[in-house]
Every structure is written in C-alpha cells, then in structure tokens.
Amino acid sequence: MQKSVIVENLSKNYFNKEAVKEISFSINENEILGLLGPNGCGKTTTIAMMLGLLKPTNGRVIIHGLDIEKNRISLLHKMNFISPYIELPKKLTVKENLIVYGKLYGVKFISERIKYLSEKLRLEEFINKKTGELSSGQKNRVSLAKALINEPSILFLDEPTASLDPETGDFVRSFIEKVSKEKNMSILLASHNMDEVKRLCKNVLMMNNGEIIDKGAPDNLIEKHGKKNLEEVFLKLNRNKNELK
Amino acid sequence: MSLNRIIGLFLRHFFLIKSSLPRILDLIYWPTIQIILWGFISKFFTTYSDYYNNTVGVILTCAILYDFLFRSSISFNMLFLEEIWSRNFTNLFIAPMRISEIITALVATALIRTLIGLIPAILITSPLFGISILNLGIPLFFLFLSLYIFGITLGLFVSSGLLRYGPAFENIAWSSLFLLAPLGCIYYPIEILPEFFQDIARGLPLVYIFEEARSILVNQVVNYSNIKNAFILNIIYLIIGITLFYYSFSQARKKGSLINIGE
Numbered sequence: 001m002q003k004s005v006i007v008e009n010l011s012k013n014y015f016n017k018e019a020v021k022e023i024s025f026s027i028n029e030n031e032i033l034g035l036l037g038p039n040g041c042g043k044t045t046t047i048a049m050m051l052g053l054l055k056p057t058n059g060r061v062i063i064h065g066l067d068i069e070k071n072r073i074s075l076l077h078k079m080n081f082i083s084p085y086i087e088l089p090k091k092l093t094v095k096e097n098l099i100v101y102g103k104l105y106g107v108k109f110i111s112e113r114i115k116y117l118s119e120k121l122r123l124e125e126f127i128n129k130k131t132g133e134l135s136s137g138q139k140n141r142v143s144l145a146k147a148l149i150n151e152p153s154i155l156f157l158d159e160p161t162a163s164l165d166p167e168t169g170d171f172v173r174s175f176i177e178k179v180s181k182e183k184n185m186s187i188l189l190a191s192h193n194m195d196e197v198k199r200l201c202k203n204v205l206m207m208n209n210g211e212i213i214d215k216g217a218p219d220n221l222i223e224k225h226g227k228k229n230l231e232e233v234f235l236k237l238n239r240n241k242n243e244l245k
Numbered sequence: 246m247s248l249n250r251i252i253g254l255f256l257r258h259f260f261l262i263k264s265s266l267p268r269i270l271d272l273i274y275w276p277t278i279q280i281i282l283w284g285f286i287s288k289f290f291t292t293y294s295d296y297y298n299n300t301v302g303v304i305l306t307c308a309i310l311y312d313f314l315f316r317s318s319i320s321f322n323m324l325f326l327e328e329i330w331s332r333n334f335t336n337l338f339i340a341p342m343r344i345s346e347i348i349t350a351l352v353a354t355a356l357i358r359t360l361i362g363l364i365p366a367i368l369i370t371s372p373l374f375g376i377s378i379l380n381l382g383i384p385l386f387f388l389f390l391s392l393y394i395f396g397i398t399l400g401l402f403v404s405s406g407l408l409r410y411g412p413a414f415e416n417i418a419w420s421s422l423f424l425l426a427p428l429g430c431i432y433y434p435i436e437i438l439p440e441f442f443q444d445i446a447r448g449l450p451l452v453y454i455f456e457e458a459r460s461i462l463v464n465q466v467v468n469y470s471n472i473k474n475a476f477i478l479n480i481i482y483l484i485i486g487i488t489l490f491y492y493s494f495s496q497a498r499k500k501g502s503l504i505n506i507g508e
Contacts, residue, residue, distance in 0.1 A: 014500070044504065045501070045504075048503075048504045051339050053504055054499075054501050055499045073341045073343055076340065077341045086334075086336055087331060088333060089327075091331075105341065
C-alpha cells in the first residue's frame, strides 16, 4: 500500500511548552486515520503543521513524497481541510463561496464541479442563499463541499460532525466513507465522537500531551485494553497518562 | 435600578480596557492627534493669513487627495480584517495562494473600493462648491498614483501587524493614517512644523505630494522634482512593506497565529 503522508519526528515548541513531541506516523492511500485525544493535546497543532500553516520546530511532513515545508503551494493544491472553528464568508451565497474557492484552488470546470457537489451534498435548495443564513447542518455540508472543491487526495477533517443532528451527522459520515473509497483519498479525522471513529477509521492514533500514547485498529485497541468500546479505551489511556503526570 | 448590575457592566468594560495596552493607547491617541493637527493648521492660518487668497478650493482639493490616501489604505486593511471577522482567514492560507498573489489581489480590490468612494466625492465638489480637482491637470494622475502607492504601503504595514498579532492590531489599522496627518503637511507647508518634525516629515512622500498640489493650485507651477521625490520614497517604503509582509507571514507560521487568528 502506497503511503500518501509520512510524518517523521514532528515537534512543535511554543516558547518553553512542547505542544507536539516527536510524533511519527503515516497515512496510506485510501485510508481514514483517526486522531483522538483530549482538548489541547496537540491534534490541531499537528494538523496545522501537516497543512503548512505552522512551521515545525523539528521533524518533517512528507506528502506524496515531497516535504511540505519546501513544496507548500504545490502540495496545497492536493489537500483540503474542514473544521468547525473556521467558516466561509457569511455574506456570500453558497455558490459564490464555492466559485471563490474553485478559483483559489485552480479548479478547471468550476460550474460542473459545483453542480456535482451540490447534487451529492444536497446543496441545491440553498445554493443561492447567503451562507450566514444557513443552519449549522447546512453550513457543515457547504464546508464539506468547499473542502472537496479541488478533489483533494488528502483531506483533514477536524470534528466534521460536531454540533450536527444525528441524521445530518450520519449523512456526512456516509458521504465521507463513500467519497474516500471512490477517490482513493487519504483522510486524517480528528474527532471526539468514538462511534464515528470506529465506523470510519481503519487505524487510530491516541494523543495526549503532545505525544502518541497508543495506536492501532479500533477493534485491536479495544481488545488489547480489555474494554467494551473505544470510549472506554480513550478514558483509560488518558486517565493513566494524567495520573502519571 | 441595581447599582450592582451597573457596576457589573462598568467592570466588564473596565477589565477589558485595563488589560489591553492598545486600547489604552487608542483612548489617548485620538485627542492628541487632533490637537496636534489643528494646532499646526491654526498656527499656519495665524502666520500666513493671506496664503490662500484668490485660490479657491486648495483646502478642499487637499482634503480630497488626503481622503484618497485614507481610503486606499483603509480599503487594503478592511479586506484583510473582513477575512478575520468572518473567520475565513485559515481557509485562505490553506489555499494554494502565494503571498505575491494575495498582495496583488488586495491591491487591485482596494483600488476598486477606493474609486467607488472617491468618484462621487469628486463629482459633488463641482456643483456644490464650484471646485474641480481636475484643475490640477496631468500631474493629478501622478499625485493619485503616488498617494495610492503610499496608501497600500501603509496597508501592507498594518496587515503585517494583523498577520502577526491578530485582531489586537485592529485599532492601529484605523489610526495609522491619522498619525501621519500632522507630519504629512496636507493643509500647510512644511515650514510650519518645528524643525525636528520637518526632518521627519521630509522622509514621507506625503510632504512632496501635497506641496506639489499647492504649488500647482496657488502658484500655477508644476514642480516635477516633488513628484520624483515622492516616487523614490514610495518605492523604498513599498519594498520595506512587502518585505515586512513576507517576514510577518513567516513569523505567523512559527508562532501559530495563522491557526487561531479568527477565534
């Protein structure tokens, strides 16, 4: 299996604080890798370094065989990101936002791409509405459309179903599952929803305090730690880690 | 009426002000600048009360030119601020955009915004006051161009601060131009400033631009050396501004301010 992303000894220090401590992992083609950890454990910092938004203190991120630090612009054409903490301009309509990002990513047939995404993500009924007027579920689907506008081969999803109702959450999860298989995509999924991670991810990284404290397939982790589900594994690992601290 | 609730709301703002040096400076800044600017204007009119005799509209023309500078700089800053306010900042910086492309797009958009604001102002001065800025003739193009370059250069300086320090730098965006207004000698010649300030003012292209505008309107003399000096200074500041913007981007990537700038 081809590795799309290789993270080698990645570290980030802010002043005297080590936010990420020499972590290494890889993501294969057509793999959804889960990234689990409590708030402030270094997930967002890790994703930011992988996206070239943040310069690592040490280590490197190799994407499709190229170092992100040296090839940031060319690699960003193949990547995208969705997070509940960033939004699209509220005063622009959904279509206008998608046109803008289609242009920024150099998409050749923007109208066709928007039409395709509108159908797949059920955006047609509000495509001409201002983005700020949408419900959180609709906004989430628009953000997903923006994240897929450039047909990325690597996608970073930071809590993609946070604050969604169960029906919309399930729709988004099914869509991610389908699109990753169809497009042979590599996805890094940071989430606090353990069922979502178990359903979507082949492998999971457990982070705490800037370190990877365990990794493996969800079922293997559950078995290894003698727990009923991933949530119990998460709680056990983080409590152990916090007690050691 | 509850005194506790009144005190509570007072404290909400008091805590905000006392914890933010930029906010405190902002409170001091505006009255100080206003007093300095109008002090120099008053001094000028007291000393040279006949300077503008028979020359209708010099002040109004200079006001329009200054407004053009103000609008171009603010337009540049506003484009940047709008990305922060709409929490779209991170989306932009994970798109495959080079810094040069970002600067070029902002420069072009700022020009459109500036012209939308300026053209109506120019149009109404003629019927309302019988004055046309077009009386400046061909040099007007060079004056506008020079002001625009300086405006976007200031925009670059402020945006560099926004990139590095985030929304806390917002007040500087609004106040940067007023700091330069007294030194820019918009409504009076440079000689009106104390000698120390004259030396500083000579380092600004504004002095040469407004000197040239007055020279044309008051003396009907076009002095191209003023225009040349303004352009030379503009190029120097523009290069510094662009370099600073690149440096701030690199620092923002190191310090992590690109991640949480909209939060």
